[in-house]
Amino acid sequence: MTDALFGRLDLSSLSIWHALQDPTPSELVAAGAAMAVILGGLGVLVLLTWFRLWGPLWRDWLTSVDHKRIGIMYCALALIMLARGVIEGVLMRTQQAFGLDGGFLTPDHFSQLFSTHGTIMIFFVAMPFIAGVINYVMPLQIGARDMAFPVMNQISLGLTATGAALVMISLVLGKFSTGGWANYPPYTGADFQPGPGPDYWIWAITLAGIGTTLSGINFAVTIYKERAPGMHFLRMPIFCWTVICTSIIMIFALPPLTVAALMLAADRYLEFHFFTNDLGGNMMNYVNLFWLFGHPEVYLLVIPCYGMFSEVITTYSGKRIYGYMSMVYATMSIAVLSFCVWLHHFFTMGQSANVNAAFGIASMAIAVPTGVKIYNWIATLFRGRVRMTVPMIYAVGFFYLFTIGGLTGVMLANPVISYQVHNTLFLVAHFHNVIIPGVLFGLLAGYHYWFPKAFGFRLHEGWGRAAAVLWIVGFSFTFLPLYWLGLHGMPRRSPTFAEPSFQPMMWLALFGAALILSALTCLAIQLWISIRRRDQLAVPLGDPWDGRALEWSIPSPPPPYNFAVVPHVTARDDFAEAKAAGRAYAEPEAYEDIEMPNNTAIGLIVCVCSTLMGVALVFWIWWLAVLSLAVMLLALVGRTFHTRNHHVIPAARVAAEHRAWLAKVQAATAVDRLQETHTRNMGRAMPERPNRTEAAE
Ligand code: HEA
Numbered sequence: 001m002t003d004a005l006f007g008r009l010d011l012s013s014l015s016i017w018h019a020l021q022d023p024t025p026s027e028l029v030a031a032g033a034a035m036a037v038i039l040g041g042l043g044v045l046v047l048l049t050w051f052r053l054w055g056p057l058w059r060d061w062l063t064s065v066d067h068k069r070i071g072i073m074y075c076a077l078a079l080i081m082l083a084r085g086v087i088e089g090v091l092m093r094t095q096q097a098f099g100l101d102g103g104f105l106t107p108d109h110f111s112q113l114f115s116t117h118g119t120i121m122i123f124f125v126a127m128p129f130i131a132g133v134i135n136y137v138m139p140l141q142i143g144a145r146d147m148a149f150p151v152m153n154q155i156s157l158g159l160t161a162t163g164a165a166l167v168m169i170s171l172v173l174g175k176f177s178t179g180g181w182a183n184y185p186p187y188t189g190a191d192f193q194p195g196p197g198p199d200y201w202i203w204a205i206t207l208a209g210i211g212t213t214l215s216g217i218n219f220a221v222t223i224y225k226e227r228a229p230g231m232h233f234l235r236m237p238i239f240c241w242t243v244i245c246t247s248i249i250m251i252f253a254l255p256p257l258t259v260a261a262l263m264l265a266a267d268r269y270l271e272f273h274f275f276t277n278d279l280g281g282n283m284m285n286y287v288n289l290f291w292l293f294g295h296p297e298v299y300l301l302v303i304p305c306y307g308m309f310s311e312v313i314t315t316y317s318g319k320r321i322y323g324y325m326s327m328v329y330a331t332m333s334i335a336v337l338s339f340c341v342w343l344h345h346f347f348t349m350g351q352s353a354n355v356n357a358a359f360g361i362a363s364m365a366i367a368v369p370t371g372v373k374i375y376n377w378i379a380t381l382f383r384g385r386v387r388m389t390v391p392m393i394y395a396v397g398f399f400y401l402f403t404i405g406g407l408t409g410v411m412l413a414n415p416v417i418s419y420q421v422h423n424t425l426f427l428v429a430h431f432h433n434v435i436i437p438g439v440l441f442g443l444l445a446g447y448h449y450w451f452p453k454a455f456g457f458r459l460h461e462g463w464g465r466a467a468a469v470l471w472i473v474g475f476s477f478t479f480l481p482l483y484w485l486g487l488h489g490m491p492r493r494s495p496t497f498a499e500p501s502f503q504p505m506m507w508l509a510l511f512g513a514a515l516i517l518s519a520l521t522c523l524a525i526q527l528w529i530s531i532r533r534r535d536q537l538a539v540p541l542g543d544p545w546d547g548r549a550l551e552w553s554i555p556s557p558p559p560p561y562n563f564a565v566v567p568h569v570t571a572r573d574d575f576a577e578a579k580a581a582g583r584a585y586a587e588p589e590a591y592e593d594i595e596m597p598n599n600t601a602i603g604l605i606v607c608v609c610s611t612l613m614g615v616a617l618v619f620w621i622w623w624l625a626v627l628s629l630a631v632m633l634l635a636l637v638g639r640t641f642h643t644r645n646h647h648v649i650p651a652a653r654v655a656a657e658h659r660a661w662l663a664k665v666q667a668a669t670a671v672d673r674l675q676e677t678h679t680r681n682m683g684r685a686m687p688e689r690p691n692r693t694e695a696a697e
């Protein structure tokens with residue numbers, strides 16, 4: 001039934017309404033989540049008003065085009081969504097732990113949980129976190145003042161936030177898809193799921209996907225065009241190399257997903273038959289398009305995290321990266337190979353044995369460049385002056401756990417084995433085993449590493465260590481038992497099971513999930529304590545870890561224009577070289593006026609309009625969909641008429657700020673700085689040990 005004004009939206013769309021009608025545990029959990037979203041949203045509004053933060057929020061954040069602010073907003077979005085994703089994971093583990101007796105959730109609710117969990121974790125945790133760190137760090141590392149397209153950067157953020165908002169709204173209005181993160185038709189077609197669920201998925205993914213494609217273009221162009229003089233490609237930090245590979249994947253892999261989602265929309269809204277079972281449709285087209293995106297996607301996620309580990313490992317072992325060129329080649333090969341293996345996700349779906357073999361071999365080939373990277377990291381650590389800080393704890397967890405996950409990937413790449421364990425918990429164990437130690441640990445390492453750059457104070461070390469250890473141990477308890485369960489035949493996505501011998505492993509996994517939840521709590525406490533003790537934890541000189549790349553050569557937090565004078569790069573690890581040669585922090589001969597882009601509200605307008613459009617499309621409120629699209633297009637076209645969209649920061653002001661900071665730095669001698677850094681990092685003084693390794697390499 002549809003209405004001209006409200007489409008198919010009515011009282012029964014409210015999840016709270018369902019809970020009132022039928023208060024089963026499942027409905028109560030859903031209604032509780034809806035209440036949490038509503039109250040959380042209201043709470044934020046009240047706090048903003050109470051502390052009179054609307055003005056700063058508008059001026060400094062929502063309308064900012066500064067890559068650093070945009071990066072921080074991406075990360076904040078990711079952390080909020082991470083909380084929801086982890087809670088959903090823990091709910092699923094709880095359900096399965098009691099699954100022998102039926103558990104407490106309905107099968108339909110369980111299906112929604114793995115669908116939102118998978119969608120959120122991939123698209124609204126891992127992707128925005130990565131986009132955030134890249135946004136923050138990459139321009140600083142190449143000596144740029146901002147992204148190549150700062151306004152488009154804001155629009156990308158707006159579109160990503162739209163996708164996340166739609167998934168959050170689905171908790172309150174209607175229900176999300178039950179089709180998993182891949183949302184395969186025909187199960188998600190109009191015949192099987194006429195409700196709004198798959199439409200939420202479609203519009204969240206389409207809009208966020210367009211944002212990510214634009215980000216990819218932005219990152220790639222920034223690296224091609226905005227590098228400081230002397231920053232040749234082969235002088236870039238490894239992180240920037242990983243960014244370039246990931247941007248290429250973003251540009252080529254996201255469009256197939258957008259196309260697949262829009263074709264599915266055509267099937268659902270306009271009765272096309274691309275993917276239906278009858279009238280000439282073929283769902284295999286969807287499966288191919290999806291994994292043509294889906295496989296490169298997982299490397300899109302992990303490659304920049306490899307880059308973050310490279311930065312962390314070089315800095316904390318006080319050495320340059322071992323085997324720079326082989327790192328570059330390995331990253332490039334992984335990026336290229338990632339487009340040649342998508343079929344390994346459906347070995348069981350009827351291709352010939354030869355096709356399966358070809359894709360299986362291509363998949364196994366990825367182990368070679370990945371092995372090269374692991375070797376290089378370990379060689380970098382070898383005989384370095386290693387500081388076991390929080391990021392390094394994550395790195396050690398990564399080495400052990402990711403290698404296990406990668407090896408089970410190689411097992412799955414063998415079609416014969418895949419036939420046995422495809423879509424069992426073995427697969428679930430594999431991918432969490434690469435994604436959590438590879439992607440999430442990488443991001444958390446990066447978060448601890450670059451946080452002082454962004455905010456001018458460090459994160460509390462003790463709580464950080466507790467969180468890192470809990471993540472590593474919690475991960476192992478949660479996911480390693482799933483290998484056993486999968487090999488014994490437990491399918492993925494099952495809310496219940498009938499085999500009593502599975503019970504102990506399920507309990508172990510639930511115990512692990514509780515540890516992960518404590519790890520998350522530690523991270524929250526750590527942030528709170530660090531903010532309260534920010535004076536003690538301050539890093540006024542900007543280089544708390546004795547860093548190697550350019551981002552450490554400027555104040556923390558950096559000024560809006562990043563570099564008072566654009567640096568001239570003469571070597572790899574330029575800042576480390578400059579410090580060693582005593583030419584760091586030299587006063588420039590002359591300062592120049594700096595031109596910076598003005599604030600704009602266009603990203604916010606796009607975000608609000610596209611969120612309204614998404615909800616309207618999900619609930620068939622056609623007038624609203626057309627109206628919001630029209631406003632958005634008008635705003636975008638209107639913006640092109642803005643010609644005065646830059647402002648100039650006078651050289652005198654830049655000079656005054658820069659000189660004041662240089663004076664502060666020069667007041668502290670190099671030895672003092674290192675000593676102070678070490679004491680702060682480790683809570684004890686630095687041991688007297690010569691660094692013999694630079695020469696040995
Ligand atoms: C970050 C994410 C990530 C990463 C890095 C990987 C890495 C790999 N993955 Fe995984 N994979 C996923 C995320 C990821 N995967 C997801 C999300 C799914 C499931 C999606 C779904 O169905 O919902 C999946 C599913 C999946 C399948 C489908 C199985 C099925 O559906 O039945 C296969 C099959 O080939 C596979 C293979 C591999 C391989 C060969 C690697 C390799 O890249 C691993 C390489 C690494 C190593 C091997 C370890 C280090 C190397 C050494 C120490 C050198 C020595 C080793 C050798 C020479 C072997 N993966």
Ligand code: HEM
Binds near residue numbers: 114440
């Ligand atoms: C942090 C703790 C986490 C827990 C406890 C957890 C738990 C789970 C569980 C129980 C499932 C369902 C398994 C099944 O099919 O039976 C699942 C699925 C999934 N998880 Fe996680 N997970 C966690 C983190 C992550 C992270 C960080 C990511 C990615 C960045 C992720 C991505 C996925 C995906 C893609 C699915 C598949 C969804 C589907 O079946 O369509 N998870 N997870």
Ligand SMILES: [Cu+2]
Binds near residue numbers: 298
């Ligand atoms: Cu794959």
